[in-house]
Amino acid sequence: MPKCTINGKEIEVPQGTTVIEAFKMLGDDICHYCWHPGLSVAGVCRLCMVHIEGMPKLQIACNTEVRDGMVVTNQTDDVKDTVKWGLDFHLINHPLDCPICDQAGECGLQDQYMKFGKYDPEMAEPKVKKHKVVDLGPTVVLDSERCILCSRCVRFTEEVTETNELGIFNRGDRAEIGTVQGRPLDNNYSLNTVDICPVGALTSKDFRFRQRVWYLKDSESICPGCSTGCNVKVYFNEEGLWRVKPRYNAEVNGHWMCDEGRNTYKYVNAAHRLKKVKAGQSGDWSQEEVFPETMKLGEKFRAAAEKNPESIAVLVTGQYTNEEFKNFFEFVADELKVKNIFHWINNPEKFDDFDGLLLRGDKNPNTYGLKEEMKSRGGFKSLEDLQGKMSQFEWVLVLGPENQSQFPDLKEKVDLLSQAKSVIWLSACETPELDALRAPTHQIPMKTYIEKEGSFTNFKGLVQEFKRGTTVIEDALTLQEVVALLRGHELDYRNRPQPIGGTKKNHFTNVRGQL
Amino acid sequence: MSSLEVKLLSEHYDKPEFQGLEGYKKHGGYEVLVKALKMEPQKIIDEVKASGLRGRGGAGFPTGVKWGFLPNNDEPRYLLCNADEGEPGTFKDRVMMERAPHQLIEGMIISAFAVKSHKSYIYIRGEYDEPARILRKALDEAYEAGLLGKNILGSGFDHDMDLYRGAGAYICGEETGMISSLEGLKGQPKLKPPFPAIQGYLKKPTIVNNVETLAAVKYIIRDGADAYRKYGTEKSAGTKLFSISGNVVKPGTYEVPLGISLKDLIFDVCGGLKPGRKLKAVIPGGSSAPILTAEESLKVNMDYESLAQSGSMLGSGAVIVIDDSNDMVDLLDVTLHFYHHESCGQCTPCREGTGWISKITHSIKNGEGTTKDIDLIKNVAEHMMGKTICALSDAAAMPAISFVTKFRDEFEAYVNKGVERRGEDAHA
Numbered sequence: 054m055p056k057c058t059i060n061g062k063e064i065e066v067p068q069g070t071t072v073i074e075a076f077k078m079l080g081d082d083i084c085h086y087c088w089h090p091g092l093s094v095a096g097v098c099r100l101c102m103v104h105i106e107g108m109p110k111l112q113i114a115c116n117t118e119v120r121d122g123m124v125v126t127n128q129t130d131d132v133k134d135t136v137k138w139g140l141d142f143h144l145i146n147h148p149l150d151c152p153i154c155d156q157a158g159e160c161g162l163q164d165q166y167m168k169f170g171k172y173d174p175e176m177a178e179p180k181v182k183k184h185k186v187v188d189l190g191p192t193v194v195l196d197s198e199r200c201i202l203c204s205r206c207v208r209f210t211e212e213v214t215e216t217n218e219l220g221i222f223n224r225g226d227r228a229e230i231g232t233v234q235g236r237p238l239d240n241n242y243s244l245n246t247v248d249i250c251p252v253g254a255l256t257s258k259d260f261r262f263r264q265r266v267w268y269l270k271d272s273e274s275i276c277p278g279c280s281t282g283c284n285v286k287v288y289f290n291e292e293g294l295w296r297v298k299p300r301y302n303a304e305v306n307g308h309w310m311c312d313e314g315r316n317t318y319k320y321v322n323a324a325h326r327l328k329k330v331k332a333g334q335s336g337d338w339s340q341e342e343v344f345p346e347t348m349k350l351g352e353k354f355r356a357a358a359e360k361n362p363e364s365i366a367v368l369v370t371g372q373y374t375n376e377e378f379k380n381f382f383e384f385v386a387d388e389l390k391v392k393n394i395f396h397w398i399n400n401p402e403k404f405d406d407f408d409g410l411l412l413r414g415d416k417n418p419n420t421y422g423l424k425e426e427m428k429s430r431g432g433f434k435s436l437e438d439l440q441g442k443m444s445q446f447e448w449v450l451v452l453g454p455e456n457q458s459q460f461p462d463l464k465e466k467v468d469l470l471s472q473a474k475s476v477i478w479l480s481a482c483e484t485p486e487l488d489a490l491r492a493p494t495h496q497i498p499m500k501t502y503i504e505k506e507g508s509f510t511n512f513k514g515l516v517q518e519f520k521r522g523t524t525v526i527e528d529a530l531t532l533q534e535v536v537a538l539l540r541g542h543e544l545d546y547r548n549r550p551q552p553i554g555g556t557k558k559n560h561f562t563n564v565r566g567q568l
Numbered sequence: 569m570s571s572l573e574v575k576l577l578s579e580h581y582d583k584p585e586f587q588g589l590e591g592y593k594k595h596g597g598y599e600v601l602v603k604a605l606k607m608e609p610q611k612i613i614d615e616v617k618a619s620g621l622r623g624r625g626g627a628g629f630p631t632g633v634k635w636g637f638l639p640n641n642d643e644p645r646y647l648l649c650n651a652d653e654g655e656p657g658t659f660k661d662r663v664m665m666e667r668a669p670h671q672l673i674e675g676m677i678i679s680a681f682a683v684k685s686h687k688s689y690i691y692i693r694g695e696y697d698e699p700a701r702i703l704r705k706a707l708d709e710a711y712e713a714g715l716l717g718k719n720i721l722g723s724g725f726d727h728d729m730d731l732y733r734g735a736g737a738y739i740c741g742e743e744t745g746m747i748s749s750l751e752g753l754k755g756q757p758k759l760k761p762p763f764p765a766i767q768g769y770l771k772k773p774t775i776v777n778n779v780e781t782l783a784a785v786k787y788i789i790r791d792g793a794d795a796y797r798k799y800g801t802e803k804s805a806g807t808k809l810f811s812i813s814g815n816v817v818k819p820g821t822y823e824v825p826l827g828i829s830l831k832d833l834i835f836d837v838c839g840g841l842k843p844g845r846k847l848k849a850v851i852p853g854g855s856s857a858p859i860l861t862a863e864e865s866l867k868v869n870m871d872y873e874s875l876a877q878s879g880s881m882l883g884s885g886a887v888i889v890i891d892d893s894n895d896m897v898d899l900l901d902v903t904l905h906f907y908h909h910e911s912c913g914q915c916t917p918c919r920e921g922t923g924w925i926s927k928i929t930h931s932i933k934n935g936e937g938t939t940k941d942i943d944l945i946k947n948v949a950e951h952m953m954g955k956t957i958c959a960l961s962d963a964a965a966m967p968a969i970s971f972v973t974k975f976r977d978e979f980e981a982y983v984n985k986g987v988e989r990r991g992e993d994a995h996a
Contacts, residue, residue: 096759097914099955110954116759138951142920175944178927202913221754221913224737226923228913 055121060128072114072125073101083127084136084169086143086161086251087203088115091308093212095204100139100165103127111135137171145176146226147252148198156253158266162201181226190218190237192244192312193255197229200254206230206246213309214410216240230254241311241412248298249308259315260296264288272522273300275509277372277455277502278314280415282511285310287318287503289523294318294503304515311412320456320482320501326526327483327498335471335491343498343528344544350477350495351539357447358389364447366393366439366473368466370454371417371424374507375516377532378419378426381452384536386430393446396423396433399460413512416459418502422510443472452532453480453487455501464489479535498529505531570822570837574799576787576807577780578823581667587702589709592670598715600790604678605723607789612682616785618793620805625650625741625778626854626884628872631785635683637765638773645773647680647688648750649782652734652741654693655854656906657886660809661779663821665692665699668783669706673729675782677720678789680727683775688729691746694736703731738910742958743776744768745912756912757958778884780809800826804871804882812838814889815845827871830860834889845891849975853883855903856963858970859890879970896975897982900967901929907964918961921952925968932979935986942979945972 056065059072059079066075071094076083086098094115101114106124111132114125126132143162151157183197207219207230218238222231232238238246247257269288276283276297283306288296297318299310319325330341358365367385369378385391398404399416406414417423427433443449449470454460463486470476471491480487481499504525508518527549534544585591592598604612617632638645649672653661665672672690680688692700707729710716718726732750739745740755747769749755768774784806788796797805804826810833813819817839824837830850834840841847850865851857858880860868868878875882890899908926913919925945931937949965956962972979 094759095914096957097916099915099917102955116761135951135955138948139917139955142916142924142951145920145924175947176924178924178931181923201916202919204914224739224754224913225908225911226913226919228919 055119055123057119057121057123057125059125061126066119070119072103072105072112072117072119072123075119075125076101076114076127081127082168083114084140084165085115086165086201087205089205089208089249089308091213092205092208092249095208098139098143098201098203100136100143102132102135102139104129104132133169136169140166140170141174141176143201144174146181146198147201148180148196150199154199154253155256155261155266156199156250160253161251183227183229187231189232189255190239190243192258193238193247194258194261195230196254196256199252200230201252202228202230203251205249205251206255209242209246209249210238210240213245214240214242219246241313241408242309242410244312244315245299245309257296264290264295269295270523272503272520274503274519274522275418275517276310276314276317277418277509278311278317278416278459279413280371280417280420280512281306281411281413282418282509282515282517283310283314283411284517285314287522289318289503293322293525294523305511305517306411309411311408311410313412317456318503320458321503321525323525325482325484326529327480327496328526328528329498331483331488331496332494334493335489338488343530344538346495347497347530347535347538348541348543351541354448354450354477354539355389355541358391361447362390362392364445365389365391366395366446366449367391368395368397368439368449368451368470369423369433370397370399370452370460371415371420371422372455373419373423373452373532374505375419375422375426375510376507378423380533380536382426382430384540385450392431392434393438394427394430394433395436395439396427397436397451397454397460397466399454400462415512416456417454418509418511421512421514422508422516425510439469443469444474447474449473449476451476451478453478453499455481455499457482457484457486470494479532481529497535498526499535500529500531501525504529572824572828572832572836574807574823574825576799576823577664577671577783577809578667578821581663586668586670587666587706589670589706589713592668597670598674600786601674601677601715602721604681604789605721605725609682609684612678612785612789615793616682616788619788619796620793620800620803621781621784621788621796622804622872623778624780624784624808624885626655626881628882631777631781634765634777635679635775637763638683638775639766643773644687645683645685645775646769647676647683647685648743648746648769648774648776649676649688649690649779650741650743650746650776651690651692651696651699651779652746653696653779653884654738654741654910655856655884655886656903657811657813657851657854657888658884659811659813660821660885662696662699664779664783664809665696666702669699669703670710671783671786672703672779673706673710673715675784675786676729677715677727679775679777679782679785680729681725682785685775686726686728688727689750689769690729690731691740691750692731692733693741694734696733700731700733707731737912738906739912739958739960742960745958746776747774754912756914757960759957801869801871801873803873808870808882808885810870810885810887812887812889814887815842815891815893816840816889817842824870827869827874830868830870830887831866833870833887834865838889841889841891845893847889848892848894849890849896851886851888851890851967853881854886855888855906856959856966857881857883858966859974861974896971896978897929897933900971901926901933903967903971904929904964907960911960911964915956915958915961917952917955918964921948921961922964924948925952925964929968932982932986935982935989937979937983937986939980939983942972942976942983945969 085101187195284300284302330346403414476494503522580586744758847862904926908922949968952965
């Protein structure tokens with residue numbers, strides 16, 4: 054393994070490591086735009102300049118492999134001067150419209166200019182005019198004047214999705230990003246281009262103009278969209294969730310996530326959520342307080358189970374945490390001896406699909422954990438056993454999906470359960486589909502992934518823990534809380550998680566309308 | 569004809585028949601190929617190394633050394649002839665291809681045999697319609713005569729040669745830009761390393777040589793390295809075809825030994841300046857070479873070392889002679905407009921810098937500049953030097969720096985004129 058010296062510090066790196074990677078390992082500052090650890094080397098921004106002993110010219114760190122004994126620095130006046138001017142070259146034709154740019158606050162150009170810049174702009178000539186508000190496709194908008202032509206987005210569609218929608222057209226300072234013959238940038242990973250865009254050239258149609266990023270807090274979480282379990286960051290404030298971005302994990306998702314997964318923040322927001330217990334049936338629902346109502350329900354449920362466990366059926370989706378499943382089955386299967394446990398999957402025909410990159414047909418974050426939990430309990434009963442036998446059951450308890458839109462047979466299941474004597478349906482969201490239940494039903498409001506902590510086990514058995522980010526619906530329950538209430542235990546209401554404070558309210562949101 | 573001219577490569581350029589295969593053969597055409605095919609390939613490389621031949625396209629890199637960079641294996645490798653000749657002021661390759669297409673083809677087959685390449689391309693600039701037509705015909709003739717294709721002249725050596733026409737981008741004359749273009753990609757230079765000799769066209773080892781370089785190989789093999797070295801200087805061996813344009817009596821392409829004085833080239837070979845004119849400056853190596861003042865140019869010799877010592881370069885051998893009727897601000901404006909237009913746009917300092925200095929120069933020319941702007945041209949240009957993937961950024965920066973440094977008074981005159989008109993303080 055070659056050893057080199059960077060800014061006076063010795064470091065041993067694996068063979069094939071580039072100088073910029075060695076800087077990153079050491080945590081030393083180095084200015085760069087076009088280099089991205091998940092893409093090939095373009096070497097075009099010319100900012101990661103370093104001085105290497107014995108070399109007459111400055112070299113770019115991204116395309117220079119560390120060799121044994123190399124002595125590298127970016128602390129010479131020559132390097133600093135080059136980087137300062139390099140940044141100025143990036144900025145001379147940049148519109149400097151930070152006040153109206155969505156990238157402001159998390160912009161590479163802003164950050165690096167503050168750190169390395171010249172602070173003395175000398176450009177007095179008219180700027181090059183390029184296309185603004187270019188509609189690249191269903192998800193992304195381009196502002197060519199902000200673009201610094203780092204080519205990251207082009208390399209992304211070339212190397213990661215291999216869809217090749219993007220290219221650089223024209224040359225010199227007239228060069229612009231664009232799509233071939235007006236074909237849209239339309240693939241399920243398109244929003245990664247927005248993430249890797251170091252400036253505000255590519256913005257997300259979903260997020261642009263919605264929030265200033267400094268009004269947002271973020272929390273590390275796991276995407277609940279499918280069984281891959283991409284590591285993500287969820288951005289929110291007191292008003293709710295605003296976006297999801299990928300978080301690097303070499304073992305799971307690398308640097309990327311799919312557009313479908315990014316939508317998982319939407320159903321979490323209050324407008325879509327079940328806030329109280331809804332009791333009744335189709336066309337006749339009443340709102341009940343969550344805690345007393347669930348406890349009352351527990352008494353009846355327990356009594357029925359104790360009388361005859363066979364009179365209870367449980368329908369489970371893989372959308373809850375390992376900890377929730379463990380607690381739930383200890384209660385239902387071990388204590389109440391319920392045997393009629395059924396596994397409801399989103400779409401049997403597409404369940405094993407995989408798009409070759411990240412997205413899987415199993416739209417549950419924890420199918421693996423659920424199956425593990427059921428292994429020692431003899432597994433599931435076949436779903437076919439449910440057909441035509443509904444009237445046998447006093448109670449059907451449904452651990453419903455958090456993300457209902459991924460369950461195409463939702464209506465079918467609602468129709469089936471409408472034949473039951475009574476239904477308890479745990480659901481995060483309030484939807485017309487659920488409200489169509491014709492059996493006497495209690496819909497119990499559930500917390501979503503960002504409102505609880507625990508772990509999901511992904512498709513290959515990797516257990517990934519995550520922390521609570523925020524609370525959107527205070528009264529919504531975790532599955533453990535449902536179990537406690539059904540058991541007849543009082544909850545310690547005072548110690549329940551409160552919404553995360555400390556974020557500033559963005560008073561301009563109302564101008565744009567609610568989520 | 570001046571006694572300072574030599575006729576080695578250009579010996580038969582005055583004979584129209586030299587263009588066709590029959591006429592070419594009449595003057596010893598393809599005889600050197602017969603000789604070369606009987607030689608050990610390595611012997612040819614050694615001979616070229618010994619001759620001191622340096623790349624005639626601009627960089628002046630020793631040809632034999634370049635060939636020596638090829639990996640020693642059986643991988644397919646390519647020979648590319650750079651006939652993109654885009655440097656403003658350069659037109660000697662065009663003359664060579666028009667007058668003696670077979671000379672180039674013969675030189676290329678010999679070179680390909682030496683580097684064990686079975687496929688070569690001549691990448692010719694898009695604007696060269698007539699030379700392309702002539703070359704195409706010559707290639708057909710060569711194929712028909714068994715000089716190209718399988719088992720050339722019964723030697724067992726196979727070689728295919730093709731002509732590829734560029735689409736008019738200056739940057740495709742840069743060897744890796746040319747490779748990108750030939751690969752069907754946008755003509756943009758590639759990062760080095762890897763160098764083309766290791767990973768070039770289609771990621772295979774590739775040698776890129778200029779038209780004149782490849783044609784010269786024929787004469788090195790015909791007469792031997794020592795005979796070739798009789799021309800030129802110790803470090804700049806051989807003859808060179810210079811393209812001389814501008815304000816001389818007889819502009820044109822002339823073959824002279826390297827090391828000839830620029831003074832002789834202008835006043836003897838080219839018949840001097842037009843009557844009543846005074847020499848102001850000379851660009852000795854194409855528009856990207858730093859300009860020489862009249863005084864500097866009368867002292868310099870036309871070889872790689874002397875010109876480097878004088879702060880300029882031999883480049884492609886394009887000599888642009890400027891007399892007192894020319895306006896330096898105007899000349900720089902035109903030059904920088906060209907490089908701004910031709911920058912491929914990959915590297916930021918070049919993409920943005922070429923436009924910036926071009927705009928400032930244009931402002932000065934329009935009487936809208938300030939004294940500070942003159943300094944700014946130099947400052948910006950200095951920060952464009954040596955910072956990019958290829959040399960286009962330097963090609964714009966070098967004339968900019970040298971023009972404003974050496975002819976600052978002319979730039980100031982424009983500034984002052986503008987200031988007078990506007991009634992401002994020039995130094996405000």
